[in-house]
Amino acid sequence: MTESHPVRRRRGRGARERILKAATQLFTAQGINATGMDQLSTVAEVSKRTLYTHFPSKDELVEAYLQSLVDDLLPASPSSAQPTPSLREQLLGVFDWELPQTTAPFRGCPFLNVGVEVPDPGHSTHQLAAAYKREFARRLTDIARRAGAADPETLGEQLALLFDGAAARGTVLNSSxxxxxxxxxxxxxxDAALADADPASL
Structure with a gap:
């Protein structure tokens, strides 16, 4: 069968990386439900056969896309390999969004977006997004505890909820x-939670 819009395909290595790059571009711009595998193969410049070789289903591709974002979006865990901001700044730094230079609509948090687009709480993709959100709050709680917050669990959950609310509102208003x-x-x-903390710990 002749394709009405032939796909320019690239040979050689790197197909998986191109597919993930295309998925990130398309899922961010238009959402996962509006993005088809035909469009993904076209943008990634791979055949449908190659696409399904690397990702046998769209769900697996969505999950790989989400996994590729985790390290960049979660609050950093403590590391002795490089200096880190103060604990207070680590808590606040999650709100310092680094935005791409683009005129595309603001899309907020990809994990929130996936949770909305895949509403079934039993679906593996939804569960992955939920696990990320729990880990996000857990890491904030851990930082708050090390900073000496009186109630680190409450502060971690408050900051996580505030982040999600800002991301969702920004998406609706198309504003960062x-x-x-x-x-x-x-x-x-x-500052209220750390009012009685040891200044040396901050």
Missing amino acids: DTGACARSIAESLV
């Missing part, structure tokens, strides 16, 4: 300014 507003609220929460 919600991050700065959320940070100002977070400063009040963090």
